[in-house]
Amino acid sequence: xxxxxxxRPSDATSATSAxxxxxxxxxxxxxxxxxxxxxxxRSGRRSAAARAGDAPxxxxxxxxxxxxIMRSEWIKLRSLRSTQWTMGLAVLLLxxxxxxxxxxxxxxxxxxxxxxxxxxxxxxxxxxxxxxxVAIGVLGVLTMTGEYAxxxxxxxxxxxxxxxxxxxxxAAVLAGATFVLMLVxxxxxxxxxxxxxxxxxxxxxxxxxxAARAILGAAFYLTAIALLGxxxxxxLRHTAGAVTALLGAVLGLxxxxxxxxxxxxxxxxxxxxxxxxxxSSTAPVRLTSLLSPGRAFVMLCLYIAVLGVASxxxxxxxxx
Amino acid sequence: xxxxxxxxxxxxxxxxxxxxxxxxxxxxxxxxxxxNGAGKSTTMRxxxxxxxxxxxxxxxxxxxxxxxxxxxxxxGALLESRAxxxxxxxxxxxxxxxxxxxxxxxxxxxxxxxxxxxxxxxKRAGGFSLGMGxxxxxxxxxxxxxxxxxxxEPVNGLDPEGVRWIRDLLRGLAAEGRTILLSSHLxxxxxxxxxxxxxxxRGRLIQETTVEEFVRGASGGRVHVRSPQAAELAELAARxxxxxxxxxxxxxxxxxxxxxxxxxxxxxxAIEIAGLxxxxxxxxxxxxxxxxxxxxxxxxxLEEAFMDITRDAxxxxxxxxxxxxxxx
Numbered sequence: 002x003x004x005x006x007x008x009r010p011s012d013a014t015s016a017t018s019a020x021x022x023x024x025x026x027x028x029x030x031x032x033x034x035x036x037x038x039x040x041x042x043r044s045g046r047r048s049a050a051a052r053a054g055d056a057p058x059x060x061x062x063x064x065x066x067x068x069x070i071m072r073s074e075w076i077k078l079r080s081l082r083s084t085q086w087t088m089g090l091a092v093l094l095l096x097x098x099x100x101x102x103x104x105x106x107x108x109x110x111x112x113x114x115x116x117x118x119x120x121x122x123x124x125x126x127x128x129x130x131x132x133x134x135v136a137i138g139v140l141g142v143l144t145m146t147g148e149y150a151x152x153x154x155x156x157x158x159x160x161x162x163x164x165x166x167x168x169x170x171x172a173a174v175l176a177g178a179t180f181v182l183m184l185v186x187x188x189x190x191x192x193x194x195x196x197x198x199x200x201x202x203x204x205x206x207x208x209x210x211x212a213a214r215a216i217l218g219a220a221f222y223l224t225a226i227a228l229l230g231x232x233x234x235x236x237l238r239h240t241a242g243a244v245t246a247l248l249g250a251v252l253g254l255x256x257x258x259x260x261x262x263x264x265x266x267x268x269x270x271x272x273x274x275x276x277x278x279x280x281s282s283t284a285p286v287r288l289t290s291l292l293s294p295g296r297a298f299v300m301l302c303l304y305i306a307v308l309g310v311a312s313x314x315x316x317x318x319x320x321x
Numbered sequence: 322x323x324x325x326x327x328x329x330x331x332x333x334x335x336x337x338x339x340x341x342x343x344x345x346x347x348x349x350x351x352x353x354x355x356x357n358g359a360g361k362s363t364t365m366r367x368x369x370x371x372x373x374x375x376x377x378x379x380x381x382x383x384x385x386x387x388x389x390x391x392x393x394x395x396x397g398a399l400l401e402s403r404a405x406x407x408x409x410x411x412x413x414x415x416x417x418x419x420x421x422x423x424x425x426x427x428x429x430x431x432x433x434x435x436x437x438x439x440x441x442x443x444k445r446a447g448g449f450s451l452g453m454g455x456x457x458x459x460x461x462x463x464x465x466x467x468x469x470x471x472x473x474e475p476v477n478g479l480d481p482e483g484v485r486w487i488r489d490l491l492r493g494l495a496a497e498g499r500t501i502l503l504s505s506h507l508x509x510x511x512x513x514x515x516x517x518x519x520x521x522x523r524g525r526l527i528q529e530t531t532v533e534e535f536v537r538g539a540s541g542g543r544v545h546v547r548s549p550q551a552a553e554l555a556e557l558a559a560r561x562x563x564x565x566x567x568x569x570x571x572x573x574x575x576x577x578x579x580x581x582x583x584x585x586x587x588x589x590x591a592i593e594i595a596g597l598x599x600x601x602x603x604x605x606x607x608x609x610x611x612x613x614x615x616x617x618x619x620x621x622x623l624e625e626a627f628m629d630i631t632r633d634a635x636x637x638x639x640x641x642x643x644x645x646x647x648x649x
Contacts, residue, residue, distance in 0.1 A: 062465035
């Protein structure tokens with residue numbers, strides 16, 4: 002860290018001077034100055050490492066470990082603007098939608114309805130996830146397809162030739178970041194929504210039955226969508242294809258299923274978006290056509306597992 | 322050290338690489354030559370485990386690449402197609418790659434400086450020129466201070482300064498005992514950088530040799546001679562079994578077989594004699610009292626040698642399937 006800190010000022014000044022000149026000049030200049038300077042100095046240092054041969058002492062590169070690959074994936078995730086955009090958008094949509102939804106509900110609901118479980122204040126304040134999932138899903142897809150589209154995947158798999166550790170690391174880092182951020186956003190969304198509803202006497206508190214579980218469920222559902230996007234990205238390798246597949250499954254299928262009427266009604270509750278509703282609402286199961294939160298959780302895990310195994314199979318077999 | 326044994330890659334019915342065996346030894350720059358589509362890039366991808374061989378295997382330092390505990394310590398690679406996320410800065414790109422092997426930040430800044438990208442290291446790689454992208458690729462190849470470097474067309478898009486830098490860098494690294502496999506379409510560049518050669522055509526090995534031998538083999542022992550009695554000398558040489566051509570008429574020397582008929586009665590004083598060492602020509606001239614103005618052994622350029630040999634290979638390969646399949 003200190004090294005990096007020391008270098009920063011000089012880097013910053015040289016970067017500004019490079020910006021002033023043309024790109025071509027910026028590219029050529031370092032070639033003339035530093036290459037001659039850097040070359041001989043380096044080879045002296047390198048020969049020492051060459052004599053050491055395979056011995057890890059003195060070598061700059063250590064062994065591959067899952068932790069290191071996860072650190073690498075974390076650097077990748079946070080150093081892309083698309084991550085900031087999609088994550089930011091997801092937070093914004095989640096919280097932003099809670100406000101109008103709860104304002105509209107606060108005028109119509111009665112405390113009796115809420116007490117009877119006919120209205121669900123908790124889900125009302127979390128329903129922004131219906132749009133947030135689009136942004137999160139795209140992020141999940143891009144985590145994988147961004148590498149295929151740019152060729153970065155060859156550098157990645159070139160350094161981690163067993164490949165699967167990369168898939169696990171990407172999944173872990175993406176899931177961790179998404180879950181933490183979406184949990185915070187869900188809590189904020191819930192608190193804002195309940196403040197609005199509460200002013201009309203139709204709100205609930207964090208301590209009320211199922212509220213905390215619903216908030217955790219919302220964050221988990223969004224994490225699941227991110228992982229489904231990631232695995233679809235690994236399977237299809239193209240951003241447009243994977244995004245289409247994901248949004249088709251999440252947003253399109255419920256509409257199609259409902260058009261078939263009663264025949265597919267029982268199957269409908271297994272669709273990802275309805276599992277999302279099941280896991281993040283507190284309405285009693287007997288009043289909804291949804292699975293119980295526990296079964297919804299298991300089903301989502303199952304989807305992730307199936308697609309995860311499929312993408313693992315494909316990743317290890319395909320040439321890149 | 323890279324050892325390929327019976328390496329074969331088929332895409333459906335199309336054969337990209339067939340039964341390719343070679344060894345790239347440490348301490349030298351080995352050039353990897355072949356016409357477009359010969360299978361160079363495919364072979365390099367198979368070395369790195371990016372493409373799975375249909376048959377055969379390739380070992381790096383005695384082990385399969387995927388079995389190495391620390392791949393970056395053994396091999397650094399620059400592949401032909403770009404392998405950089407356009408949305409990430411050069412430094413973040415290298416930091417992410419370095420993290421997989423626990424390579425310290427200091428090393429990342431070091432390689433950035435070595436390739437001369439420090440002024441643009443914090444800019445997004447998407448805006449990089451071809452040459453800058455190439456430098457970044459070389460920086461990532463050097464990250465783990467590897468014992469073996471696999472570089473596909475590294476001078477692509479580099480300015481003359483950069484080309485010279487690469488040449489010096491690679492020779493220096495080879496001198497330290499590292500293994501370097503380098504492909505390039507620029508023959509002049511290859512002849513200046515490489516000492517050893519692996520030549521492939523249509524996915525098969527044509528020659529595994531040194532640059533020197535390769536060029537000597539292709540030149541066919543031609544000697545350029547200038548003499549006022551050239552016709553006389555030509556006749557003597559022809560009698561010794563040599564092929565003689567008039568240099569002026571055939572500057573490339575490609576059609577050496579057409580030589581004999583041009584010998585008698587010609588007034589040109591410059592001839593090329595193939596198939597007779599220059600020592601023997603000198604002795605002949607002395608024995609018959611022929612004055613010599615010039616006696617120069619001719620070496621083909623690497624490019625000429627390459628064209629000669631790969632042309633033969635292409636013809637040979639084109640003929641093989643027709644005979645083996647019989648009727649088509």
